[in-house]
Amino acid sequence: MIRNDITGLVAQAIHNAQAAGALPEFALPTFEIGRTKDLKHGDYTTSVAMQSTKLARMAPLAVAQAIAAHVPPHAAVAAVTAVPPGFINFQLSDAWLTGQVAEIEAASGRYGDIDLGGGKTCQVEFISANPTGPLHMGSARNAVLGDALANILAAAGWRIQREYYVNDAGTQMRTFAETLYRRYRQALGHDAPLESHHYQGTYMHDLAREVVGEQGDRFLSMPEDDAIAALSDIGRVKVLAWIRASAEKLHIYFDNWYSEKSLYEPGGVFDHVIGSLRAANMTEAKDGAEWLRTSLFDSDRDEVLVRSSGQPGYYASDVAYHYDKFVLRGFDRVIDVWAVDHQNQARRMPYLMQALGLDPKRLDIVLYDLVRLYRDGQEVKLSKRSGDIITVDEVADEVGADAVRFLLLTRSNQAVMDFDLNLAVQQNDQNPAFYVQYAHARMASILRTAAERDFPAAAWTAGDFGLLGHPAELTLLRKMAELSEVIEKAATQLAPHHLAFYAQDLAGTFHAFYRDCRVISAEPAERELSCARLRLVAATKAVFARVLDLLGVTAPESM
RNA sequence: GCCCCUAUAGCUCAGUGGAUAGAGCGCUAGCCUCCGGAGCUAGAAGCGCAGGUUCGAGUCCUGCUAGGGGUACCA
Numbered sequence: 001m002i003r004n005d006i007t008g009l010v011a012q013a014i015h016n017a018q019a020a021g022a023l024p025e026f027a028l029p030t031f032e033i034g035r036t037k038d039l040k041h042g043d044y045t046t047s048v049a050m051q052s053t054k055l056a057r058m059a060p061l062a063v064a065q066a067i068a069a070h071v072p073p074h075a076a077v078a079a080v081t082a083v084p085p086g087f088i089n090f091q092l093s094d095a096w097l098t099g100q101v102a103e104i105e106a107a108s109g110r111y112g113d114i115d116l117g118g119g120k121t122c123q124v125e126f127i128s129a130n131p132t133g134p135l136h137m138g139s140a141r142n143a144v145l146g147d148a149l150a151n152i153l154a155a156a157g158w159r160i161q162r163e164y165y166v167n168d169a170g171t172q173m174r175t176f177a178e179t180l181y182r183r184y185r186q187a188l189g190h191d192a193p194l195e196s197h198h199y200q201g202t203y204m205h206d207l208a209r210e211v212v213g214e215q216g217d218r219f220l221s222m223p224e225d226d227a228i229a230a231l232s233d234i235g236r237v238k239v240l241a242w243i244r245a246s247a248e249k250l251h252i253y254f255d256n257w258y259s260e261k262s263l264y265e266p267g268g269v270f271d272h273v274i275g276s277l278r279a280a281n282m283t284e285a286k287d288g289a290e291w292l293r294t295s296l297f298d299s300d301r302d303e304v305l306v307r308s309s310g311q312p313g314y315y316a317s318d319v320a321y322h323y324d325k326f327v328l329r330g331f332d333r334v335i336d337v338w339a340v341d342h343q344n345q346a347r348r349m350p351y352l353m354q355a356l357g358l359d360p361k362r363l364d365i366v367l368y369d370l371v372r373l374y375r376d377g378q379e380v381k382l383s384k385r386s387g388d389i390i391t392v393d394e395v396a397d398e399v400g401a402d403a404v405r406f407l408l409l410t411r412s413n414q415a416v417m418d419f420d421l422n423l424a425v426q427q428n429d430q431n432p433a434f435y436v437q438y439a440h441a442r443m444a445s446i447l448r449t450a451a452e453r454d455f456p457a458a459a460w461t462a463g464d465f466g467l468l469g470h471p472a473e474l475t476l477l478r479k480m481a482e483l484s485e486v487i488e489k490a491a492t493q494l495a496p497h498h499l500a501f502y503a504q505d506l507a508g509t510f511h512a513f514y515r516d517c518r519v520i521s522a523e524p525a526e527r528e529l530s531c532a533r534l535r536l537v538a539a540t541k542a543v544f545a546r547v548l549d550l551l552g553v554t555a556p557e558s559m
Numbered sequence: 560g561c562c563c564c565u566a567u568a569g570c571u572c573a574g575u576g577g578a579u580a581g582a583g584c585g586c587u588a589g590c591c592u593c594c595g596g597a598g599c600u601a602g603a604a605g606c607g608c609a610g611g612u613u614c615g616a617g618u619c620c621u622g623c624u625a626g627g628g629g630u631a632c633c634a
Contacts, residue, residue, distance in 0.1 A: 034575070047577060050614065060614075085614075087578070130634085170634050289632055304632040314634050343563055344629055369564070370627075410583090411572065414564055416627060418571070431597090432583060438597050445595050453594085489575065501573055504582070511598055520594045537594095559597080 001114060001484040002076055006044050006090055007033050009071050014048070016070035023066045026055035033090075035485070042079065042089035043478065050086040060086030094469055097477040101465040104480065104539040110155075111543055112483030116491055117158030117333075123325060124150040126337035127247065128165040131239045132176035133201055135246040136389040138339070141371050141417065143392070144408040144552070146337040147252045148496035149366065151550045156491035158333070161255045164243075168236055169260040169317065175199065176239075177232035181224070183208035184231060188217050201389065207235060246392045250401050251552045263320045270312060273323040273356075274305065282355050292319065294351035303348060318345070319352050326358050335364045335494065340414070343367060366494050368413040375421045395421065402553045406433035409500040409551055432504060437556050439507035440548065442514065443541040444557040450520050450534055457538075463531030472516040473536060479509040480543045487550075496551070503547045510540055 010031065017023040031048035049064035056063050064082035071080045078093035104111045126146020129139045147162070154160045167173070179199045185192035187208045194200065211219075211234060219227040240257065247254065263269045277283050277292065284291050288308035292315065295302050304313045325334050338346060346367060350360035373380040373390060380390060396404055399421070410432060411417045451457065468477070483502070490498040519533045545555040 032575075034577080036578085037580090038578075041578065045577080047615090050577085053614075083578085085578085167634075172634060287632080291632090307632040309632080311632090313632055315632095317634090340564070340628055342629090345634095347563085347629095367564085415572080416565070420571080434597060435583080438595085442595055442598080449594050485575095493575085497573080501582075504573095508582085508599095512600095514594080515590095515599050518594070522593090558595090 001488070002092070002096075002481065003033050003044060003485060005074065005076065006046075007031075009074055009077070009090075010046055010048060010067065010088070013067045013071040014052075016072070017066045020070065022070065023058075023063065024056055026052065029055065035482070036089065039475075039478075041083070041087070042081065042091035044090040044092075045087050047087060049082070049088055053086070064088050092478070092481070094474060095466070097474055097481065098465045098468045100477050100481050101468075101535055101539045104542055109542060109546055109549075111480075111546060112487050113155045113157070114484050114488055114491075115157035116488065117153065117156055120158060120332035121161070121330070122153055122158040122333040122335065123161045123163055123329075123331045124153065124335045124337070125163045125165055126150075127243070127252075128167065129243065130167045130170075130172045130176075131236045131243065132172055132199060133239065133389070134203055135243050135392040137373055137392060137395055137419070138371060140250070140392050140395070140404060141368055141408050142337050142339065143247060143250055143252055144405050145366065145368055145413065145496060146335075147250070147552055148405075148409055148499070148550065149335065149337070149494055151552065152487060152490045152496055152499065153335075155487050155550060161331070162253070163256045163258055164247075164254045165321065166236075166240065166257055166259045166261075169264060170314070173232060173236070174228075177228045177235060179204050180208060180211070180231045180235045181219070181228045184211055184219060184227075187212045188220060190220070207238060210238065211235070246396070249393060249396045250405060251554075258321075258324075260317055260321070263317060263324070264312065269324045269328065270316065270320040273320045274316075277305075277319075277355065280357075292352070292355055294348070294355060297351045297354045299348065299351045303351070314345075315348070315352070318349070319356070322349075322352060322358075322363065323356055326353075326362065327356070331362075333362050333364070335366060337366045337368070340367045340369045364494060366413060369416045371408075371417050371419050373419050373421060380421075400433075402437065403431060403433040405552050406436065406500060406503075407431075409496050412495060412497050433553065434559075436503045436507045436544075436548065437553070437559060439510050440541065440544050440555045441557065441559045443510070443537055443544065446514075446519055446537050447534065447541070450530075453520055453522070455520060455530065455534060460531035460534040461538075463533075463535040464528060465532050465535055467529050467532040468536060470517050472513040473533075476509050476513045476536070476540060479506050480540065483543060483547070499547060499550050503544070503551065506540075506544060506547065510544070513540075 010033070011028060014023065014028060018025055029048065029051050031046055031051060033044050033046050036042055036045045049067055050060045052063050053060045061082060061084055064086045068080045068082040068088050076092055076096035077090055079091040081089050083089060124146055127139055127143045129135060150160045150162050175197060176199060179194060182192035182194055182198065183204045211231065219230060282293050283305060284293050284302065289304050290306040291302040292305050293302055303315045305316045305319065307313050322334065325331050346365040349363060349365055353360040353363055407419065486498050486502045490496055517533060519530060519537055521527070521530045548555040
């Protein structure tokens, strides 16, 4: 990307200035090229001169001037200026900016992609809600965050796999199956009251009736434990189908569904990993349990792998599952998306990596904060236990998948988020999701209108973008040229919200262009300019569609 | 108690140690002979408190206040 070119120019300029005697010899400090806030300062800026004053034993502005005077020429750079107190500013050339139209076209929908990943593999594991009920809105943030992250990392050069980890091995699953068994008996007219720890939601009734419809009463004659085991499998499959449908409603498609239970099959991953941990002397028997010796690392305590009951603990699943991800399946990198209430678990993950002999940096845990739902100004409490839940399906049906996704993505991860159901459902200018979609629809409309007014695509696809030069056109081109930097920031910080804000910026910039520059002109003298502008509009539409695609929001041709 | 996160405009939120802190909603005043007014322009309005580091702090450090979360052989 162009910013990297400028970084290289600055390094070269310092070297040149030193060779010419304009600067004393000193080691190149680490410096960054930043975006300016105001165009009057150019497009890019660096504070390297101010950082080097002590090294150079010169006034900051004098250092800046010496560097600026030795920047090699570059086609994309129109001006390099040194200004008080010591900034060096770079202005992009109009020719480079207008040339981005051709770059966008050549990228065919992948404009702004970068290569941070270098084609390495990265698994993004997200949602992973217990398969004990429908997907509720608490999981929607996880869903949208994980999916957008996967999109963004793919644009940043990683080969992505999306995985759902099915927590089908623990006591939650057992409780679910017991509940289903009782509801099943109730559905057949038997007395089987629920206890307080069972799932109270009405969906369990529906599930039980469905099972009765398909399987009849055959589980009544079985021993209770056998019936519960059978119902556990049947129920899990049905609930996972619900979850899959809900995810698809939000435009989310998983490449793989991984069963926690499968870790514990005889001779399976767990047996394998605990064997190698024992061989490496990484486990220790203590108080009747078997512990992973994580205190060998930065932790101040060990963690239980096998409880004194003989059952593996939860940490054992984490160990075995991540062993499978890294060692057996060979992912170069793994990202787990977890709610902030798992923060303590997240803290322990690096120790697990070290115990397995893996570099902890290959694993990122993305924590996100809670979502508080509001309706009519009142907070809507979510409680799966009491059955008082708001499902993803309800909200997606009411609000639309695009609005859900966009609104959930316009917050940084680690901030408690208020989600206003009333606001989201409004299909008007109060809803930012519609603001960005409207911009895309407007671009589509301009191209349609052009075709009706003697500007078919064939007339302008070779339009001369060198005719572009109006400030509003250049501003629009500048904004589009930022995309690769936004993708880099979002990918590096694992923070998709940067894309959501960029989408709003880009929409605003386009609307300003639309106001200032008439695209379709009937004047013969302006026909060439119209063609150039139509080409710009088509390029903008492509960039906008790309951004919406990364966010998982549809780009409508009309609305 | 200890640990983590958060605190920016009336509201919901952005803000990679840099130059005059931004956006949407709401409020005020304007803008359609002509490509989509679901749009645009202008205005009022803000970094929780106190120190520190730095040439420079909304951003880094310390303390305080307030809110959220976490501190099991649970999942």
